[in-house]
Amino acid sequence: MRINVLQHTPNEGPGMIQDWANAHGHTMFVYHPYQFGHLPTADETDLLVILGGPMSPNDDLPWIKQERVLIQTLLDRDVPMFGACYGAQQISKTLGYPVTKAPAKEVGWAPVYRQSTIIPKLPAKLTVLHWHEEMFAIPDEAEWLFSSDRVANQGFVLNHRVVGLQFHFEPAADNVREMVVNDYPYIQGSVLNQTADEIINMPIPAENRVALETILDYITAEK
Known part of the structure; x- marks a missing residue:
């Protein structure tokens, strides 16, 4: 399987998604469209991973719009996609739904709660890394997957092929650091009231890796 990753800032890479890809013998290609303007083609994409970043899907930048063209083509072809934070927002925006300011800026570690059992074996509660102040609207055609105490729209699953998460499962400890x-100035104003040291020193919950791998296995499984 060829996994094409859209990375949108140097400090938010694929993290533990790379471990999953290596364990399954998949090949990963990482694109940096914000810097180079290049995107993969739909024909060479078996799984698209759309990572987070400091930009908004509402920004008027050509490469952001080009990403949504690619996303729409892959949606039409039923190709698996995984979106984290900005990536999930891009998927929702492609489907015609708004990306807006969230009720609260969440930066740091906080729980999310499972809202659907459509993906088997996901825990009812997980402590995850948040790094956002905007949120997607959950598409009508999708199923609500996760919520948090402050922002209800934390995750969705669409057609057994697409998962979008407002938070981050993918960072390992090195990635969090x-x-x-x-990006430590971004912590200011978060309702979670955590310092940079507190965020760094939080041990990565082992169940986050398991949940990430469960989701990736689910969207790439044979129907």
């Missing part, structure tokens, strides 16, 4: 040391 990279996010924080480079």
Whole structure:
């Protein structure tokens, strides 16, 4: 399987998604459209991963619009997709739904709660990394997957092929440190009231890796 990853800032990479890809013998290609403007074609994409970033799907940038063209083509072809944070927002925006300011800026570790059992074996509650102040609207055609105490729209699943999450399952400890040391000013104003050190020193819950792998297995499974 060829996994094409759209990375949107240097400090938010695929993290534990790379481990899953390696364990399954898949090949990963990482694109940086914000810097180089290049995107994969739909024909060479078996799984598209759309990562987070500091931009908004509402920004008037050509490459952001080009991403949505690719997303729409893959939706039409029933190709698996996984979106994290901005990536999930892009999927929702492609489907015609708004991306708006969230009720609260969430930056740091906080629980999310499963709202559907459509993906088997996901825990009812997980402590995850949040890094956002905008949110997607859950598409009518999708199923609500996760919520948090402050922002209800935390995850959706569409047609057994697409999952969008407002939060981050993918960072390992090294990735969290990279996010924080480079983007620590963004922590200011978060309702979670956590310091940079507190975010860095939080042990990565082992169940986050399991949940991420469960989701990736689910969207890439044979129908």
